[in-house]
Amino acid sequence: MENFVFSSRAKLITGGTALFGLLLLIFSYFVDGGEAHHMRFWTNLLHNASFFTGIAIIACFAYAAFTTAYAGWFVQFKRVWESFGMFILPGIFLFGVLIVGLWMHSHHLYHWNDEAAVLADPILTHKSAFLNPVWYTGATIIILAVYYWLISTIRKISIDEDTNGTTDYSHHKRIKKWAAPMLAAIGFTSPFLIWQWIMSIDAHWYSTMFAWYASASLFVAMTALTIMLLIYLKSRGYYPGINQEHFHDLGKYLFAISIFWTYVWFSQFMLIWYANVGEETIYFKLRMDQYPVLFWGNLLLNFIAPFFILMRNDTKRKMGTLFFASAIVFFGHWFDFFNMIKPGAREAMIEMVAHHDADHGEEHATMDAHAGDDHAAAGHDDHAAAGHGDDHGHAADDHAMASHDGDHGDAADHGHADLPFKSGFTIPGLLEIGIFLGFLGGFLFFVLSVLSRAPLEPKKDPYFEESLHHHT
Amino acid sequence: MADAMAHSGVPVGTATASDTGRNILFGLYDDEEKLLDAVKAANADHLDIDEVYTPFPVHGLDPLLGLEESRLHQAGFIFGSIGCLFGFGFMTWVFTRDWPIIFGGKPYWSVPAFIPITFELTVLFAAVGMVTVFYIICGLGPGAEPRRLHDRITDDKFCIAFDATDLSSDEIDGLKGFFSRTGVESVHTKVVPV
Numbered sequence: 096m097e098n099f100v101f102s103s104r105a106k107l108i109t110g111g112t113a114l115f116g117l118l119l120l121i122f123s124y125f126v127d128g129g130e131a132h133h134m135r136f137w138t139n140l141l142h143n144a145s146f147f148t149g150i151a152i153i154a155c156f157a158y159a160a161f162t163t164a165y166a167g168w169f170v171q172f173k174r175v176w177e178s179f180g181m182f183i184l185p186g187i188f189l190f191g192v193l194i195v196g197l198w199m200h201s202h203h204l205y206h207w208n209d210e211a212a213v214l215a216d217p218i219l220t221h222k223s224a225f226l227n228p229v230w231y232t233g234a235t236i237i238i239l240a241v242y243y244w245l246i247s248t249i250r251k252i253s254i255d256e257d258t259n260g261t262t263d264y265s266h267h268k269r270i271k272k273w274a275a276p277m278l279a280a281i282g283f284t285s286p287f288l289i290w291q292w293i294m295s296i297d298a299h300w301y302s303t304m305f306a307w308y309a310s311a312s313l314f315v316a317m318t319a320l321t322i323m324l325l326i327y328l329k330s331r332g333y334y335p336g337i338n339q340e341h342f343h344d345l346g347k348y349l350f351a352i353s354i355f356w357t358y359v360w361f362s363q364f365m366l367i368w369y370a371n372v373g374e375e376t377i378y379f380k381l382r383m384d385q386y387p388v389l390f391w392g393n394l395l396l397n398f399i400a401p402f403f404i405l406m407r408n409d410t411k412r413k414m415g416t417l418f419f420a421s422a423i424v425f426f427g428h429w430f431d432f433f434n435m436i437k438p439g440a441r442e443a444m445i446e447m448v449a450h451h452d453a454d455h456g457e458e459h460a461t462m463d464a465h466a467g468d469d470h471a472a473a474g475h476d477d478h479a480a481a482g483h484g485d486d487h488g489h490a491a492d493d494h495a496m497a498s499h500d501g502d503h504g505d506a507a508d509h510g511h512a513d514l515p516f517k518s519g520f521t522i523p524g525l526l527e528i529g530i531f532l533g534f535l536g537g538f539l540f541f542v543l544s545v546l547s548r549a550p551l552e553p554k555k556d557p558y559f560e561e562s563l564h565h566h567t
Numbered sequence: 568m569a570d571a572m573a574h575s576g577v578p579v580g581t582a583t584a585s586d587t588g589r590n591i592l593f594g595l596y597d598d599e600e601k602l603l604d605a606v607k608a609a610n611a612d613h614l615d616i617d618e619v620y621t622p623f624p625v626h627g628l629d630p631l632l633g634l635e636e637s638r639l640h641q642a643g644f645i646f647g648s649i650g651c652l653f654g655f656g657f658m659t660w661v662f663t664r665d666w667p668i669i670f671g672g673k674p675y676w677s678v679p680a681f682i683p684i685t686f687e688l689t690v691l692f693a694a695v696g697m698v699t700v701f702y703i704i705c706g707l708g709p710g711a712e713p714r715r716l717h718d719r720i721t722d723d724k725f726c727i728a729f730d731a732t733d734l735s736s737d738e739i740d741g742l743k744g745f746f747s748r749t750g751v752e753s754v755h756t757k758v759v760p761v
Contacts, residue, residue, distance in 0.1 A: 369673075
C-alpha cells in the first residue's frame, strides 16, 4: 500500500469523462456560431480553466501556509495537495489557448481587447495600461510558471525525503525555505491573475474585494475536492492513518471558509449597494435583474446549504454528510464562477455588437437581427426571463458614464433592456454541466496519475507522527 | 472539555462534621499524560471516579470519563436566534413604524443595511447568554463563594477525586495504593458540603 495504484477502471472513468467533456467543448464551439463570436465555447473554456487552475494554485497556497505555520495535521495527505499543485502545468496550456485566441481576436471575452472600443471609451483608455494583451499574456504565463517552478521544486524535495530523509530533517528545512516565498508569491500575485482573467470581463467595473472573493471561492472548492478525494482514497483502502479527526478539521475549513466567502460576498455587495455609484452597481444590478437564478442560487448553494449542514459537530465527522456537503459547495463554487463570468461576457458581447453596428450606422436593425439569431442558435431559448424590463437604473447610469457616445445610447439601452433567457448564459445548460464534468475528469486523471508516481504517505516527514495522532 | 472548568469548584464550606458533608479523597498529578493514564487505570480497575478537575481542557478525557456532550451550545443557538430576531425586528419597527428616515435614497426597509447589525446582535446575545448560563450552571459569578478542592487545580495540577464518605478503611487504602501506582504527586482529603 505504499503507492496509489491508478486502476485501469479509474483511468477509464476519469479519462473517458475528460474525453467526453472535450467533445462537448468542441461541440459548443459550433452551437454559438460566428454571429455570437463562439461566445459559449470561449466562456466555457475560460470558466473551467480558471476554476481548475485556481484550485491548483490555492492548493499550493494552503500547502505553503500550513507548512510555514508548523502545522502537522495535514502532513499525511500532503501528497494530494502537491499533486493538485502540479495541475498548474496543464493550466498554462489551457490559458495558452485563451491567449492565442486573444491575440488572434478569435474571441470577444474581453471588451478591452477591442482597440476601437478602447479608443472611444475614456474608462477603458484609462485602464488600458493594465488591461491589454501584453499584460494578460505576460502576467498569466510568468506568474503561473513561477508557481509551477516553486511547487515542483517542493514536490521534488518532498519525494526525495522519502528515500534520503535523515533525522536532521534537512529536507523539511529546505521545504520550509521554499514554502515561504511560495506563500508570498501566491498571496501577492494571484490577484493579478483574477483581475485579468475574470474581473476584466466587466471591464468598466472594478471591486477591491474581488480577488479576496474569488480566492475564498477557490479555497472552499479546493477543500471540498480534497475531502471527496480523500474519502474515495480511504474507501479504496489507502491512508489508514486518516480518521474522523482529520475529516473533522477539513470539515471545519469547509465551514469556516464558506462563512468567510459569504462575509466577503456580502461586504462587496453592501459597500457597492450603499455607495450607489453607477459604474459599480451595474454589476449587481445586471445580475439581480437579469440573472436571478445565478444571483440567489449562488447564496443558497454556498452559504445557506453549508451553513446549516456543517453547523453541527457530528456532520463534520461522518463521511456521508461531509461528502454530501462537499459535493454541494464544489458545484456551488463552480456555479459562483459561472455567475462571475457568463453575464459579463454576454454583456460585453452585446455591447461590442452595438458598437460595431453603430459604426455601420444600422444599429437597430442589426441588434434585432442579432437577438433573433441568438434565439435561433440556442434552440431552447425562452423569453420567460424577459418580463422584468420595466425599471433599469443601470441603463441610465450607462448614459451618464458613456456620455461621450450619446449617439449610441439607444443601442446600449436596447442591449440592456431585455436580455432573453439563454441556456448556457442565464443558467448552466447541459453542455456546461457536461464540460464541467469533463474538466473535473481531466483534473482527476492528471492528479491521480501524478499521485500514483510517489508514495502516498511522506513517512520521513518530521510531522508525520504528529499527523497520525491528530486529535480535534 | 469546557466541563472540566465548569466543575473546577466543588462545594467546600466551613462544615467539618462528616454527617453533613462528603469526604473527598483526591490525588494531584503534575502532568496531563499521567492523569490520562491514571483515568485509564481506574477504568480498568472499575474504580468509581467522582470527578476529575483540570486547569485546561485535556484532549481525550471526555470519552474516558463517559461524559455526555455539553448542551451549552443549544442554549447558544436559542440565544443567538433571539438576538437575530430582536435586532432585525427592532430595526424594522424603528425604520418603518416609529421613526422612518431616508438614508442615501434607500427604502425605509433596507434589508442589506440591517444585516451587519442583526449579525452583531446575534453574536452578542449568543455570547452573553451562554456566559450567563455557564455561570449559573457552575455556581460562579460576582459575589459567589469560590469553591474548589485545592488552589492549584486552577493553576498547574490535575486532580482525580473519589467520594470516600461511605468507604471502609480497606477501600480507602486501596484507592491510596491506586494513586501511588499511577505516579501521583500528593494525596489529600477534604470534607465538602453535600
